[in-house]
Amino acid sequence: MRVLLVGAGGVGTAITRIAARRPFFEHFVAADHQLARAEAAVAATGDARFHAARVDAADQGAVTALLAEHRCDVLLNATDPRFVLPLFGAALAGGATYLDMAMSLSHPHPERPYQECGVKLGDAQFERAGEWERAGLPALCGIGVEPGLSDVFARYAADELFDEIEEIGVRDGADLTVDGYEFAPSFSIWTTIEECLNPPVLYDRDRGWYTTAPFSEPEVFDFPEGIGPVECVNVEHEEVLLVPRWVDARRVSFKYGLGQEFIDVLRTLHKLGLDRTDPVTVGSSAGPAAVSPRDVVAACLPDPAGLGDRMHGKTCAGTWVRGTKDGAPREVYLYHVVDNDWSMREYGSQAVVWQTAINPVIALELLAAGTWSGAGVLGPEAFPPVPFLDLVGAYGPPWQLREGG
């Protein structure tokens, strides 16, 4: 297998460190619009299979050319969701398998944004499923931790643990703190704003996909391994769009343990229009410049990938499932916890970034072995879950099952 990774930010860099320990590929190009970031990621592996390149992720032609130049058969997208469509298109044009960790962006319903879906997450990718089927290639979408491992958990529950599923609810929570900063998100603020301020999407078998208001339906979920109870709210997330396509469940939801301070910050950013991505014009040293307010918010905050040394605590990603087995009600929480001290010591990557980055590498390994195969636009739940879950424990902390939800 010959891999082109686009994006050498926090997750991309962690992917190179994780992949460097595995033997399943022979050539791995890390490309970024900042060549220095790609070179630093490659140098840190000390592995001759890795090569750095400069590429603009928005330039589909340039990415296709880079695939050809390095004879890569896989494109792994580790950029932010704005670049999904050009990279998805570049992989198809270049005859490469495609993987991403977030899907093409949604657009709210113009009249009833908090009741009905407009353009849904991933719609622009599923529209082109026929092209991927005809090309005989898989586009494996949403294969980070959430979406990703959470979807694999959903499929595993359906295959192994339940006869009938009433509800699948992804629940994400952490007790991470960062020394020395008043406010320091542990994940990309750009993506967090996008997923938290868009209308959350829910699935109901009778109603189909529908939306609610941001931060709706707060619930306290008790996270394992000492994290404890955290207030979680509805957030727009790919699992709700992916799971029902391959797994039969009456309801699918995603709730994120944001905490009140984070919710207040996001509400204020929205109130002031600072969540906007359409440019405003301000003065700069080189004259008037059109900049995205959300990019400026991100530029003012520390890079979450660089905070690992100051971070303490654990992060938990998991899928709560309620249904019946052998005629009796059953409830489980399938989860994966990473302790930041462990991930920093072992990989030099902070917990949230590391927990995201292992999943596309596991998927690449299963695709290389032929254990996972297919054609079309596919979610992680379209593939057999057990081989994937077996590898999670080989990469680091194993996944867990809590009986009783």
Place this chain on the structure above:
Amino acid sequence: MRVLLVGAGGVGTAITRIAARRPFFEHFVAADHQLARAEAAVAATGDARFHAARVDAADQGAVTALLAEHRCDVLLNATDPRFVLPLFGAALAGGATYLDMAMSLSHPHPERPYQECGVKLGDAQFERAGEWERAGLPALCGIGVEPGLSDVFARYAADELFDEIEEIGVRDGADLTVDGYEFAPSFSIWTTIEECLNPPVLYDRDRGWYTTAPFSEPEVFDFPEGIGPVECVNVEHEEVLLVPRWVDARRVSFKYGLGQEFIDVLRTLHKLGLDRTDPVTVGSSAGPAAVSPRDVVAACLPDPAGLGDRMHGKTCAGTWVRGTKDGAPREVYLYHVVDNDWSMREYGSQAVVWQTAINPVIALELLAAGTWSGAGVLGPEAFPPVPFLDLVGAYGPPWQLREGG
């Protein structure tokens, strides 16, 4: 009198509308870095005494040249406080009287920002007082509404109402609402951030000037004319630096009726570093651009000067004074209230902007008549207050005195 006004934003434009009704000058140049703004302000007066010009307020030489070109004897600065020093310098170099409505910026004490002053508001101007004295010219600083009218009230209280003054406390509050916006400040957000997030300065006769933490010492002040009780907090403001130089009082403070929502917004902006003025680098359509986060915040919000049509309510500026008269304790609140409906109907200017803009025009009128005169760097309390207060009522709603504080 021949006036050069620099800055044709909200306050500058209101100044032209107010001045156009007065006969005391023969030539009035409105200059702005956006010529179209200056031209619009001039055209709206329909008065042949007014002329538009383009100038960069940061370019001291260009401003001095413009003074000479139009043979102006007065420079009135209606820009934001970043341009105080070049304009102050241009007036001195050009032999012109200088007026502004905010003074040169402060810098917090490097080690003890919430206990001790670093560089104070106006320090960079007072440093050059000797040059103005030798030139025989007045630099009249802080002659808006606050500072400005509030300082005139302080001097009037000392001259006419009290034998001894214990405390002078400027108190500013409003009940303004803006239709159609979730959040729309009624005054420049740039200046509001500057004054609210800097350490508030206080004066005590024994201790001198000192600082506290932002938003400290909350108190509920009951504002007149139906505005009612509003929570006020300490804010850095010029009056605290100006009043003690000319008026004898044991304590001087400034509290602003921000309200909890506004305080929360300012705290969040600070927490995220979005109050910063030093540039961050972000992408723009023309490549990487270095922009000030605070400028981006301002660009995302509606221009307060353009909100008058959607605004309702009243704004109150005033000075609360406590002391003794003829051996008995006395407490008064001297204030000026403007109803937005009135100022929009009468001048097409929103209430806060109009209330700011009348004061430099009154001062110009008194300087033109020789009623106010002097040399050096002077605050509004350095001049006889009664002629000023008499003119307030000639321009619009009269000022008021509430006995009992």
